Amino acid sequence: MSSIQSGCLWVVATPIGHRDDISARALEVLAQVSLVAAEDTRHSRPLLQHYRIDTPLQALHEHNEREQAEQLVARMLAGESIALISDAGTPLISDPGFRLVRAARSAGIRCIPVPGACAAIAALSVAGLPSDRFVFEGFLPAKAAARRSRLQTLQGESRTLIFYESSHRVLESLQDMAVVLGGDREAVLARELTKLFETVLGQPLGELVERVRTDPDQQRGECVILLAGAGDDVDARLGEGRRVFNLLREELPPAKAAKLAAAISGAPRKALYGSEGD
Structure with a gap:
């Protein structure tokens, strides 16, 4: 009998390379859920087979996520448990899954993270x-x-x-x-x-x-x-550039004020123009 909570979405991190980096908890969840929604079933199937997990797989990727999310949410509302995995690492981090998680939360479904690798x-x-x-x-x-x-x-x-x-x-x-x-x-x-x-x-x-x-x-x-982030010299140029920009934009259109302020201070023009609404 399954020991994991049903009617939930389990967001499960998988290895980014070395198979042994998967957690014992991740293996337990993947083995006991009703379905594993995977970015690419061809990629994920060998991982599950390696650990002798025979849970059904269903593709969930950027091209079908919008359509699949509604169906998967319905299954979870009916009491099924579903695990979401990506090809490698933590789902949603530059990978599909956002729409499914958002739809699940909007439907009142509990979304449970199973942490692990992230490149x-x-x-x-x-x-x-x-x-x-x-x-x-x-x-x-x-x-x-x-x-x-x-x-x-x-x-x-x-x-x-x-x-x-x-x-x-x-x-x-x-x-x-x-x-x-x-x-x-x-x-x-x-x-x-x-x-x-x-x-x-x-x-x-x-x-x-x-x-x-x-x-x-x-x-x-x-x-x-x-x-590395910008150093103090860049911060100083930005500070001076914004000071000049704020003075110039009282008399000039923002784009022209930013161009002149950048030329005077050495700060990036786009960084100054982007601060126009601050």
């Missing part, structure tokens, strides 16, 4: 960058112009920055980071965490770009990029 937190724990305050940015835009624009909005961010990146864009993203944020910014590339070819490289952005450019192995696998 962003695993990378932060070994990066050697400040970890008391950080911001997770997920994946940057795929197109270069949009990517650089997004990075420009983060120029003044003082917290440690964490990004996910695909292997075929990691070099381009690092290059854009160096251009926008400066080659001296402290950076870490954590790749293939908990897997056979795990590497954690920490260098100034300019040097890290060259290392990755000349080593094709660093352009493979699952990647997490971490950047």
